[in-house]
Amino acid sequence: MRVVNVSLGDRSYPIHIGPGLLATLGRECARLKLGTRCAVITDTNVGKRCAKTALRSLTRAGFAPVLITVPAGETAKSLKNVQTCYDRLAAHRLERKSFIVALGGGVVGDLAGFVAATYLRGIDFVQVPTTLLAQVDSSVGGKVGVNLKAGKNLVGAFYQPRLVLADLTTLATLPEREFRAGLAEVIKYGIIYDAKLFARLERDLPRRRRRQTQPLAEVVARCCAIKAEVVGQDETESGLRAILNFGHTIGHAIENISGYGKYLHGEAISIGQVAAAELSAAQSGLPQRDVARIENLFRAAGLPVTMKLNPAARKKIFAAMRLDKKVSGGEIKFVLARKIGRVVWGQRVAEAAVNAALDKVSR
Numbered sequence: 001m002r003v004v005n006v007s008l009g010d011r012s013y014p015i016h017i018g019p020g021l022l023a024t025l026g027r028e029c030a031r032l033k034l035g036t037r038c039a040v041i042t043d044t045n046v047g048k049r050c051a052k053t054a055l056r057s058l059t060r061a062g063f064a065p066v067l068i069t070v071p072a073g074e075t076a077k078s079l080k081n082v083q084t085c086y087d088r089l090a091a092h093r094l095e096r097k098s099f100i101v102a103l104g105g106g107v108v109g110d111l112a113g114f115v116a117a118t119y120l121r122g123i124d125f126v127q128v129p130t131t132l133l134a135q136v137d138s139s140v141g142g143k144v145g146v147n148l149k150a151g152k153n154l155v156g157a158f159y160q161p162r163l164v165l166a167d168l169t170t171l172a173t174l175p176e177r178e179f180r181a182g183l184a185e186v187i188k189y190g191i192i193y194d195a196k197l198f199a200r201l202e203r204d205l206p207r208r209r210r211r212q213t214q215p216l217a218e219v220v221a222r223c224c225a226i227k228a229e230v231v232g233q234d235e236t237e238s239g240l241r242a243i244l245n246f247g248h249t250i251g252h253a254i255e256n257i258s259g260y261g262k263y264l265h266g267e268a269i270s271i272g273q274v275a276a277a278e279l280s281a282a283q284s285g286l287p288q289r290d291v292a293r294i295e296n297l298f299r300a301a302g303l304p305v306t307m308k309l310n311p312a313a314r315k316k317i318f319a320a321m322r323l324d325k326k327v328s329g330g331e332i333k334f335v336l337a338r339k340i341g342r343v344v345w346g347q348r349v350a351e352a353a354v355n356a357a358l359d360k361v362s363r
């Protein structure tokens, strides 16, 4: 097992990464001296596969868990489900010392984390991420929240878990498309922070795609360490944390205009990162050779790097980018790469330059 620490003073916590960790859940919660009553929040897909092991582990360690299952999919991240969870927690008499376990992908993590942040003004919570995306990204860093009709993640909080347990064995049942989508975030860490990680992915992505747990553990641990370092320096995104949004300004717009569901988040930010790389070549000196390496690696991961973009779709992309909550004072700012492993954030870019980058990813 690998351990990565997120250093945030008295809110610091460890991330455990390895195979078979779900069975250690109860023991680890006991070690943290968490209260007896707890709730495991999961979705229908993950619940079927993992709830039994989680509940057994908690019960054996002396906890009294209640299981709350929400439907699978992005629409579960709703205030309606927050309400459902609150009611179940109250019925099970969870109190200030109680805790919540988020067992699932990013959807469950964001929802359960938000419930934990707000129920009784905040109770402890533990993240047990079961998608690659959740293991390398959403379970670490403390952003929790739900969607409104007006847009994604519009209600939320910064609320750190007490522990993250990334059990690599759970990934065995993850659909191939979801696994590849997670690779888009893995590759992102290479581009924004770690040229060595990027080169290593170039060498052996084919093996990663087969999900062998040994090499996967190293990569997941490295991604978590990068996220932990960034979040440790800038928890609430006043500066550096913005680099995690590389490729996301355009990526979010792509998700938005194509109706959530057509592209998975990882697929949209794959195209978004290739566009951001093109933009970087034009604006911040990213060598054309690096643009090609970036595009090739996303391709090798089985991710889309181009999309159909007629004039109407482009217009919508710009409208969506202006509405993105990362826009402040009406200005769209970009994270741009100088070379693989090094980016700058808060870069103003003219609309014409964005348009030229979109040309390169449209087919």
Ligand SMILES: NC(=O)c1ccc[n+]([C@@H]2O[C@H](COP(=O)([O-])OP(=O)(O)OC[C@H]3O[C@@H](n4cnc5c(N)ncnc54)[C@H](O)[C@@H]3O)[C@@H](O)[C@H]2O)c1
Pocket: 043, 044, 045, 046, 049, 072, 073, 074, 077, 104, 105, 106, 107, 108, 110, 130, 131, 133, 134, 137, 138, 139, 140, 141, 142, 143, 144, 152, 153, 170, 171, 172, 173, 174, 175, 178, 265
């Ligand atoms: N909080 C953050 O910092 C942060 C960062 C990135 C993304 N997010 C959020 O994360 C969400 C996306 O997360 P996701 O990609 O994990 O999606 P998800 O939670 O919807 O999971 C994807 C699908 O895989 C299924 N699944 C999960 N684990 C499985 C397993 N082990 N075996 C079989 N099926 C499994 C789920 O039921 C679901 O159908 C979005 O809502 C996004 O906004 C949050």
Ligand SMILES: [Zn+2]
Pocket: 137, 185, 248, 265, 269
């Ligand atoms: Zn992302």
